[in-house]
Amino acid sequence: MLIPSLAILSSVLKTSITTRIVWLVHLKYKLTHPNPGYLGIPLYLIMIFGYKLIMRSKGVKPHEADLWTDKDFFDRDEAYWKEKLKEKKSAGGFVYRYFVSWLF
Numbered sequence: 001m002l003i004p005s006l007a008i009l010s011s012v013l014k015t016s017i018t019t020r021i022v023w024l025v026h027l028k029y030k031l032t033h034p035n036p037g038y039l040g041i042p043l044y045l046i047m048i049f050g051y052k053l054i055m056r057s058k059g060v061k062p063h064e065a066d067l068w069t070d071k072d073f074f075d076r077d078e079a080y081w082k083e084k085l086k087e088k089k090s091a092g093g094f095v096y097r098y099f100v101s102w103l104f
Contacts, residue, residue: 014043 018040051057088096 018043
């Protein structure tokens with residue numbers, strides 16, 4: 001569970017940094033409405049490439065990527081959830097049929 005924890009931590013870090021920068025700019029230039037806008041995009045990219053530089057992670061070449069290991073497990077899992085969704089749709093109530101089902 002290390003990877004989800006790192007993802008949550010990086011998301012919180014990005015939000016915290018973005019919010020602080022926006023408010024510092026807001027206070028310095030007396031803006032009427034502090035809007036983070038697209039500030040998160042460069043911060044996110046900086047964190048991704050910073051991680052790759054610090055950890056020295058290498059990319060996987062397409063011909064070296066293993067796409068078939070454990071594929072049968074994921075196929076069974078997908079079939080299970082499709083069956084559950086089919087059961088849910090057939091037994092769905094008024095709210096699901098008329099307000100939620102069209103989203104999916």
